[in-house]
Amino acid sequence: xxxxxxxxxxxxxxxxxxxxxxxxxxxxxxxxxxxxxxxxxxxxxxxxxxxxxxxxxxxxxxxxxxxxxxxxxxxxxxxxxxxxxxxxxxxxxxxxxxxxxxxxxxxxxxxxxxxxxxxxxxxxxxxxxxxxxxxxxxxxxxxxxxxxxxxxxxxxxxxxxxxxxxxxxxxxxxxxxxxxxxxxxxxxxxxxxxxxxxxxxxxxxxxxxxxxxxxxxxxxxxxxxxxxxxxxxxxxxxxxxxxxxxxxxxxxxxxxxxxxxxxxxxxxxxxxxxxxxxxxxxxxxxxxxxxxxxxxxxxxxxxxxxxx
Numbered sequence: 243x244x245x246x247x248x249x250x251x252x253x254x255x256x257x258x259x260x261x262x263x264x265x266x267x268x269x270x271x272x273x274x275x276x277x278x279x280x281x282x283x284x285x286x287x288x289x290x291x292x293x294x295x296x297x298x299x300x301x302x303x304x305x306x307x308x309x310x311x312x313x314x315x316x317x318x319x320x321x322x323x324x325x326x327x328x329x330x331x332x333x334x335x336x337x338x339x340x341x342x343x344x345x346x347x348x349x350x351x352x353x354x355x356x357x358x359x360x361x362x363x364x365x366x367x368x369x370x371x372x373x374x375x376x377x378x379x380x381x382x383x384x385x386x387x388x389x390x391x392x393x394x395x396x397x398x399x400x401x402x403x404x405x406x407x408x409x410x411x412x413x414x415x416x417x418x419x420x421x422x423x424x425x426x427x428x429x430x431x432x433x434x435x436x437x438x439x440x441x442x443x444x445x446x447x448x449x450x451x452x453x454x455x456x457x458x459x460x461x462x463x464x465x466x467x468x469x470x471x472x473x474x475x476x477x478x479x480x481x482x483x484x485x486x487x488x489x490x491x492x493x494x495x496x497x498x499x500x501x502x503x504x505x506x507x508x509x510x511x512x513x514x515x516x517x518x519x520x521x522x523x524x525x526x527x528x529x530x531x532x533x534x535x536x537x538x539x540x541x542x543x544x545x546x547x548x549x550x
Contacts, residue, residue: 263287263290263398263402264287264288265285265286265287265303265402266285266286266287266288267285267286268280268283268284268285268286268302268328268329271286271288272286272331272332277331278329278331278332279329279330279331280328280329280341281341281342281345282304282305282306282307282341282344282345283304283305283307283309283310284302284303284304284305284328284341285302285303285305286300286301286302286303287300287301287303287398288300290394290395290398292390292394293390293394294386294387294389294390294393294394295363295366295370295383295386295387295390297363297366299324299360299361299362299363300324300361301324301358301359301360301361301395301398302324302327302328302358302359302360302361303356303357303358303359303399303403304328304340304341304344304356304357304358304359305356305403306344306348306354306355306356307345307348307349307354308348308354309356309404313404314404315404315405315406316354316355316356316403316404316405316406317355317356317405317406317411317412317413317541317544317545318355318356318357318358318396318399318400318405318406318407318411318412318413319355319356319357319358319412319413319414319415319439319537319540319541320358320360320391320395320396320412320413320414320415321340321357321358321359321360321414321415321416321420322360322362322371322415322416322417322420322423322424323361323362323367323416323417323420324358324359324360324361324362325359325361325362326338326526327340327341327357327359328340328341328359333526335525335526336525336526336527337526337530338526338529338530338533339530339533340357340359340530340533343530343533343534343537344357344537346534347534347537347538347541351538353537353538353541353542353545354541354545355537355541355544356399356403356405358395358399360391360395362420366383367419368380368381368419369381369382369383370383370384370386370387370423371384371387371416371419371420371422371423372384372419372422372423372447372448373385373388373422373423373426373430373452373455374447374448374451374452374455375448376447376448376449377448377449379447381447381448382448384423384426385430387423388423388426388427388430388431391414391427392431392434396412396434406544408436409432409433409434409435409436409464410436410437410464410543410544411436411544412434412435412436412437413435413436413437413438413439413540413544414427414428414435414437414438414439415438415439415440415441415467415536415540416439416440416441417441417442417443417526417529418441418442418443418444418524419444419447420441421439421440421441421442421443421444422440422443422444422445422447422452424438424439424440424443425438425440425443425452425456425466425468425499426452426455428462428464428466429455429456429459429460429462430455430459432459432460432462432464435464436462436463436464436465436544437464437465437466437467437540437543437544438464438465438466438467439467439536439537439540440466440467440468440469441467441469441529441532441536442469442470442471442474442492442496442524442528442529443468443470443496443499445495445496445498445499446492446495450495452499453498453499453502456499456502456503456506457502457506461506461507463513464513465513465514465515465539465540465543466503466508466513466514466515467514467515467517467536467539467540468496468499468500468503468514468515468516468517469496469516469517469518469519469532469536470492470493470496470517470518470519470522471489471493471518471519471520471521471522471523471524471528472489472490472493472518472519472520472521472522473485473486473489473521473522473523474488474489474492474493474522474523474524475488475489475492475524493518496516496518497516497518500514500516515535515536515539517532517535517536519531519532
């Protein structure tokens with residue numbers, strides 16, 4: 243049937259890279275590593291080439307529990323730092339447990355979505371996740387990275403899996419610099435993404451250029467999840483008082499962004515959810531802990547679009 247996932251095929255599809263793609267079962271692909279563990283169904287497209295960035299990376303796709311028992315189509319969320327999402331063995335700082343969270347949401351609330359994990363490109367991470375150039379740190383390839391998602395990854399996913407490809411059922415999500423690029427994407431690629439999860443965003447990057455950008459951007463209807471912990475910089479050097487002060491500045495900047503979004507017309511608890519977690523740090527465990535409520539807020543609206 244058209245649109246149903248094809249396993250181990252090499253049929254070319256129409257997108258900006260015309261190389262054929264083969265999807266593998268996650269465990270089959272990682273047979274050399276016995277410590278790999280995931281929950282549910284995850285497929286892998288190895289070494290997907292990006293014509294926009296000139297590099298390659300594996301692509302990971304989590305499928306909902308009902309995927310192979312129905313003809314249903316699903317919302318899609320594109321998530322950054324894909325190696326940290328599902329499997330502790332592939333992560334560089336611990337896993338989020340996205341697969342376990344999605345399995346739990348499906349069984350407890352009937353909320354299902356396809357999650358596309360896009361691993362970062364190692365040393366190129368900072369450049370790809372930043373839409374502006376910082377005078378000290380460099381960066382600034384965020385638009386090319388988003389072109390990769392919108393023009394290479396998304397057409398592949400929409401072709402090979404049963405997705406709901408429209409804007410309102412397509413989201414983007416990440417943390418830290420991944421949160422920064424997700425917020426930027428919601429406004430810069432407003433025709434592609436109808437919701438965004440922005441966790442512990444690095445709003446400080448490039449002298450806080452994101453604030454002027456968001457203020458000047460057009461209003462796009464949709465949902466935004468925005469959060470931070472109160473100990474974001476708790477592990478930084480400089481003494482306890484310095485770390486506490488730096489953390490206050492961090493979550494204060496997120497509050498400032500919330501204010502801008504509210505003034506733009508995003509209604510708290512309806513269009514915008516802002517969470518500030520007491521004592522939470524800048525870590526995968528913190529983001530994984532907040533993931534369930536964040537996804538419930540974002541996905542529930544996308545699913546209503548399918549029944550409306």
